[in-house]
């Protein structure tokens with residue numbers, strides 16, 4: 159397995175999904191970090207509980223692996239209601255959505271992951287469903303077609319997206335609350351890791367946990383994955399699970415001190431060498447590294463911006479002086495930020 163796969167924020171195997179399931183916090187109290195979002199969700203769920211109604215629809219936005227699915231499960235758990243899971247790519251026709259919506263029980267929480275990838279016709283059906291708990295079903299074809307209204311049980315929609323900018327306004331406006339999930343800071347990631355190590359019965363010291371926390375791209379899913387690789391390393395090589403074991407394991411898997419993976423490094427190297435630090439347009443960058451523009455925009459770029467290696471300007475992406483320093487590349491603009499100053 160390469161460092162790229164290790165630090166990719168998406169789940170990479172069936173086994174990992176099972177492992178993730180076991181580690182998922184079950185309640186808002188157990189959920190580490192995202193203090194603001196937790197407080198906002200708590201209020202929303204409590205108010206709905208007091209009034210005995212279903213909670214407003216919730217949109218969870220942010221890069222992969224930060225806990226959107228976990229939060230959807232928590233919403234259902236805290237409301238004491240069942241959870242139905244679906245995803246945008248699985249809803250390619252309005253009929254797919256109608257089948258799901260018409261079988262919901264009162265109060266059910268419907269989670270639609272990657273909601274920005276749902277078919278347009280289904281999206282339009284969802285507007286009415288979210289607002290009035292009703293859909294119109296078309297019966298027949300051509301001139302004889304009629305629309306038959308169908309009442310739905312009240313439900314709470316939890317939508318998740320890595321690209322909230324791609325959601326049409328009418329859909330975005332129908333969510334009562336949008337939570338923007340942020341990358342986690344190192345002390346929060348240490349708590350995530352501490353909890354996971356305890357659940358795995360893995361006796362690793364604090365310095366080791368802190369090192370993993372600094373190399374996991376601010377992402378709990380990656381933190382848990384790196385922890386498993388360190389556990390493998392100690393299992394095979396023996397000795398204590400400490401800082402030096404963590405460093406050796408992560409060096410073996412090619413995860414650098416900043417947690418950059420192969421794709422991050424490819425993007426940075428192209429920006430620094432071929433484009434002299436930029437500005438470079440998103441599509442040019444994507445073509446240069448042979449990746450989808452969507453992956454660069456929703457996975458690579460947010461992290462590189464967050465750790466201060468690139469900035470976004472109206473003219474394109476620009477490498478910062480820290481980026482030149484980190485990669486040891488000569489900066490053609492001296493200490494100035496091209497395109498910014």
Ligand SMILES: Nc1ncnc2c1ncn2[C@@H]1O[C@H](COP(=O)(O)OP(=O)(O)OP(=O)(O)O)[C@@H](O)[C@H]1O
Nearest residue numbers: 178181182189190222223224225226227228378379
């Ligand atoms: N705040 C948290 N506290 C503890 N563990 C967390 C937290 N957030 C996420 N995790 C863990 O990280 C893993 C990934 O979380 P989750 O699947 O919810 O992410 P996601 O944002 O839905 O990602 P994707 O959009 O790629 O599905 C899970 O194993 C979960 O247990």
